[in-house]
Amino acid sequence: MTEEVWHVHVQRVSYKExxxxxVVHHANYVNWFEIGRTEWMRExxxxxxxxxSLGLLLPVLDLQVKYFxxxxxxxxxxxxxxxxxxxxxxxxxxxxxxxIENREMTFPQNTDTIEKPEGELLATGSTQHMWVNAEWKPxxxxxxxxxxxxxxxERYRY
Amino acid sequence: MTEEVWHVHVQRVSYKExxxxxVVHHANYVNWFEIGRTEWMRExxxxxxxxxSLGLLLPVLDLQVKYFxxxxxxxxxxxxxxxxxxxxxxxxxxxxxxxIENREMTFPQNTDTIEKPEGELLATGSTQHMWVNAEWKPxxxxxxxxxxxxxxxERYRY
Amino acid sequence: MTEEVWHVHVQRVSYKExxxxxVVHHANYVNWFEIGRTEWMRExxxxxxxxxSLGLLLPVLDLQVKYFxxxxxxxxxxxxxxxxxxxxxxxxxxxxxxxIENREMTFPQNTDTIEKPEGELLATGSTQHMWVNAEWKPxxxxxxxxxxxxxxxERYRY
Amino acid sequence: MTEEVWHVHVQRVSYKExxxxxVVHHANYVNWFEIGRTEWMRExxxxxxxxxSLGLLLPVLDLQVKYFxxxxxxxxxxxxxxxxxxxxxxxxxxxxxxxIENREMTFPQNTDTIEKPEGELLATGSTQHMWVNAEWKPxxxxxxxxxxxxxxxERYRY
Numbered sequence: 001m002t003e004e005v006w007h008v009h010v011q012r013v014s015y016k017e018x019x020x021x022x023v024v025h026h027a028n029y030v031n032w033f034e035i036g037r038t039e040w041m042r043e044x045x046x047x048x049x050x051x052x053s054l055g056l057l058l059p060v061l062d063l064q065v066k067y068f069x070x071x072x073x074x075x076x077x078x079x080x081x082x083x084x085x086x087x088x089x090x091x092x093x094x095x096x097x098x099x100i101e102n103r104e105m106t107f108p109q110n111t112d113t114i115e116k117p118e119g120e121l122l123a124t125g126s127t128q129h130m131w132v133n134a135e136w137k138p139x140x141x142x143x144x145x146x147x148x149x150x151x152x153x154e155r156y157r158y
Numbered sequence: 159m160t161e162e163v164w165h166v167h168v169q170r171v172s173y174k175e176x177x178x179x180x181v182v183h184h185a186n187y188v189n190w191f192e193i194g195r196t197e198w199m200r201e202x203x204x205x206x207x208x209x210x211s212l213g214l215l216l217p218v219l220d221l222q223v224k225y226f227x228x229x230x231x232x233x234x235x236x237x238x239x240x241x242x243x244x245x246x247x248x249x250x251x252x253x254x255x256x257x258i259e260n261r262e263m264t265f266p267q268n269t270d271t272i273e274k275p276e277g278e279l280l281a282t283g284s285t286q287h288m289w290v291n292a293e294w295k296p297x298x299x300x301x302x303x304x305x306x307x308x309x310x311x312e313r314y315r316y
Numbered sequence: 317m318t319e320e321v322w323h324v325h326v327q328r329v330s331y332k333e334x335x336x337x338x339v340v341h342h343a344n345y346v347n348w349f350e351i352g353r354t355e356w357m358r359e360x361x362x363x364x365x366x367x368x369s370l371g372l373l374l375p376v377l378d379l380q381v382k383y384f385x386x387x388x389x390x391x392x393x394x395x396x397x398x399x400x401x402x403x404x405x406x407x408x409x410x411x412x413x414x415x416i417e418n419r420e421m422t423f424p425q426n427t428d429t430i431e432k433p434e435g436e437l438l439a440t441g442s443t444q445h446m447w448v449n450a451e452w453k454p455x456x457x458x459x460x461x462x463x464x465x466x467x468x469x470e471r472y473r474y
Numbered sequence: 475m476t477e478e479v480w481h482v483h484v485q486r487v488s489y490k491e492x493x494x495x496x497v498v499h500h501a502n503y504v505n506w507f508e509i510g511r512t513e514w515m516r517e518x519x520x521x522x523x524x525x526x527s528l529g530l531l532l533p534v535l536d537l538q539v540k541y542f543x544x545x546x547x548x549x550x551x552x553x554x555x556x557x558x559x560x561x562x563x564x565x566x567x568x569x570x571x572x573x574i575e576n577r578e579m580t581f582p583q584n585t586d587t588i589e590k591p592e593g594e595l596l597a598t599g600s601t602q603h604m605w606v607n608a609e610w611k612p613x614x615x616x617x618x619x620x621x622x623x624x625x626x627x628e629r630y631r632y
Contacts, residue, residue, distance in 0.1 A: 335493065
């Protein structure tokens with residue numbers, strides 16, 4: 001790996017995301033990582049709506065989350081996303097959710113690219129995905145959609 | 159109206175449904191009412207999966223909820239559902255969510271038909287729906303799916 | 317009413333919010349309106365976290381939603397919020413959810429104040445709330461927290 | 475390990491749980507596993523409400539899910555839960571979500587104990603938890619709540 005580039009997306013914790021422990025319910029991080037990955041794809045020129053219009057789906061095969069600190073109502077949370085695995089048929093992402101200060105929210109569209117995640121680490125996660133077609137049969141992306149594979153390869157730093 | 163028949167479905171409050179006020183977040187009642195209506199349809203011989211296989215959808219046009227008492231984690235909640243409006247193109251349901259005692263959960267599949275709702279009233283609600291086809295164009299059910307309309311009419315007591 | 321001022325908050329539809337009708341599930345609008353109301357309060361100098369630190373809660377008594385058009389995955393949705401009822405013990409909000417173009421997302425923090433809602437109307441909604449203390453007993457805000465009532469009154473245009 | 479005993483809880487897939495791929499969104503399994511674990515605890519004489527009344531919380535440290543087959547709207551899903559790690563300060567659960575036939579739903583309260591999971595495997599999962607007190611400080615359960623530890627040990631088969 002020569003250099004890492006992270007995509008970052010910022011959002012606030014909503015009331016609905018808390019539970020009676022007064023912290024964010026752990027299942028919400030799974031949604032946050034999905035939003036991180038979706039925004040990563042948009043920024044890479046691969047909005048997921050375009051992917052689906054090519055007849056491709058990208059279901060989740062495997063999910064892992066490690067929880068370090070709790071997030072609270074109204075916290076600003078930055079979701080950092082990075083592509084960490086790429087093959088002809090699979091894709092993997094790594095995520096960090098970090099609490100940041102309000103004043104750091106300066107970018108339009110809540111989204112940016114940075115070199116080093118900042119803020120207090122709340123959780124890390126990873127997901128593995130497989131390319132399938134509309135009938136849920138595995139698809140080799142370099143053959144089926146070479147322009148998508150080229151864009152992904154460009155973003156892959158390992 | 160000669161007689162009312164209610165469909166009842168029972169479920170427990172999950173941890174995920176609580177918020178930091180230590181009560182069930184108000185948006186969950188919307189999901190509960192949907193489950194009540196889905197189970198009502200199944201019991202009427204109209205499982206929603208069958209409705210969709212006929213190319214029909216039943217989107218929500220209007221939703222109202224009145225909240226009276228809070229529900230708490232682990233409460234047993236009975237969702238009472240009744241058809242309260244029926245025309246060639248529309249359908250309306252009325253709901254009551256009530257807290258019941260554990261010992262009242264005696265039926266298989268969590269579901270039953272009764273004449274009078276019991277338990278402590280938590281919330282009431284209503285939804286209005288319109289029949290549309292796969293292209294979201296309005297559909298007259300008596301013409302398009304007379305067997306469905308006949309089943310609905312049989313359940314309609316007003 | 318002399319002039320209306322709307323608070324607007326913009327967000328994207330996430331994949332999790334869609335259902336198998338390929339549109340946003342109707343229950344999500346309830347969450348969106350909560351986010352709109354929370355952001356309205358923050359902008360009014362009343363972040364909900366501060367309200368709770370004063371020992372006050374603001375549960376929902378009544379909820380109404382009317383659905384006009386479907387929202388789709390990846391749509392940019394603007395949530396417009398306005399205070400439409402205010403008394404010593406109650407509060408009411410009115411909401412509009414509208415689809416907007418991406419290019420209209422130009423403000424930091426996704427939030428702004430405007431005079432006239434723009435975009436394609438998806439749904440309208442309203443909620444009624446009551447002020448209660450930590451024991452869920454009704455509270456008269458002008459007596460219990462006059463500084464909060466003053467801020468609310470300033471925003472109330474009817 | 476001499477013998478395995480699984481707790482099983484059955485529920486139906488609701489419409490809200492589907493997404494526009496027409497399958498259950500992957501984040502819902504996290505909620506299902508929580509319900510499985512909660513019902514496991516209730517059956518073990520440790521309803522989570524009792525645990526919290528003793529001033530104990532059981533936050534999630536680690537979550538893993540592997541997805542094998544999709545679940546669809548209206549499917550009957552059995553969630554199988556087993557305690558697979560136990561120490562003075564930690565607890566681990568293992569889960570399987572399986573699709574079963576409707577006719578297999580014969581037990582009251584949707585819950586039972588069995589020796590061998592049945593049905594088509596949809597996903598497996600595991601969670602690791604730590605005992606903490608109301609201030610989120612780690613707690614040694616054998617000292618702090620010996621009756622709870624005794625009940626857990628009785629259920630632990632490794």
